[in-house]
Amino acid sequence: MQTIMPDIADTAEALQTGTLDWVGMGNIELPLLFSSKGLSDTTVIAKADAFVNLYNEQAKGIHMSRLFLALDTLSCEQTLTPTTLKQVLESFIASHQDLSNAAKVVLSFELPLRRPSLLSGKQGWKSYPVTITASLINNHYQLEVSVDITYSSTCPCSAALARQLIQQAFTEQFAQQQLNFEQVHDWLGSTQGIVATPHSQRSVANIKVKLPSDSQEFDIxxxxxxxxxxxxxxxxAAVKREDEQEFARLNGQNLMFCEDAARKLKALFEVSHYQDYYIKINHYESLHAHDAVAYAVKGLAQGYQV
Known part of the structure; x- marks a missing residue:
């Protein structure tokens, strides 16, 4: 005789009635085959958060194992695309009839990319933190991609102060002399010629964009x-001496405060095809113990807010 196991979520009464916005599971370990335009399909190790709403006020709870199994099917049998992600959400809702009518999933992972050096032609691996958020609410599919992009920012103020010190050192060294080209050239290439350098810091741009609901592919x-x-x-990633020198030149020719970086990216995304965008710039200061931060959004009434 087969024993029927109890299903408390179906049979037990709720201790207190009421609807809930989201119920589900967090930090599910999930290997995924990720597909994105211009890249070979890549295996990533994701952490997944999976949710449905609970609109049935009397229900004890949801069936969390059904969320897990839908994600497991995505992991083992499918490739991660906008279409398969929507299918996962539809499965969440279909498996919770009379309980839920909305679903959401958040997938976070590191995407490894081969990136070329600036001049030498060498290549190396560089990982980009990516988060994909998808929801299905009232049959409306929403899709968001977030990526963190690390860069270097050199302070315009410290660059100006460094130039002033170099001018002062030049004056002190050569004020009473008649100079020729070779003397000036040699001094500029000496330790004495560079008495100060501007400070720069590793910086991060956190970018979020909303994709059209009918998107067929990601384009990270x-x-x-x-x-x-x-x-x-x-x-x-990979750096030879010529790459390091070019990196120094690029920093010198692209001095920027956090405001500059935010405005440059805002102008870029204003003319993009994305439905909405969110930009957070964080300059991890080398001079100060605090960070310099700037935000920018498209400014839609129902869009991203800061």
């Missing part, structure tokens, strides 16, 4: 490339 590479090309000083 285009999002990363356009941001790095706009900022011009992305952190490097």
């Amino acid at each position: 590479l285009a999002l990363i490339n356009s941001t790095e090309n706009e900022l011009k000083t992305p952190v490097q």
Whole structure:
């Protein structure tokens, strides 16, 4: 005789009635085969948060194992695309009839990319933290991609102060002399010629964009490339001496406060195809014990807020 196991979520009464916005599971370990335009399908190790709402005020709870199994199917039998992610959400809701009518999933992982050096032609691996958030509410599919992009920022103020000190050192060294080209050239290439350098810091741009609901593919590479090309000083992977020198030149030619970086990216995304965008710039100061931070959003009434 087969024993029927109790299902408390179906049979027990709730201790207190009421609806809940989201109920589910967090930090589910999930290997996924990720598909994105311009990249080979890549295996990533994701952490997943999976939710449905609970609109049935009398229900004790949801069936969390059904969320887990839908994600497991995505992991073992499918490739992660906008379409398969929507199918996961539809499965969440279908498996919770009379309990839920909305679903959400958040997937976070590191995406490894081969990135070329600036001049030498060498390549190296660089990982980008990516978060994909998808929801299905009232049959409306929403899709968001977030990526953290690390770059270098050199302070315009400290660059000006460093130039002033170099001018002062030049004056002190050569004020009473008639100079020729070789003397000036040699001094500029000496330790005495560079008495001060501007301070720069590792910085991070956190970018979130909303994709059209009918998107057929992700395009993480285009999002990363356009941001790095706009900022011009992305952190490097493989570096030879010529790459390091070019990196120093790029920093010197692209001095920026956090406000500058935020405005450059705001202008970039204003003319993009994304439905909405959110930018957070964080310059991890080398001079101060605090950080310099700037935000920018598109400014839609129902869009991203800061």
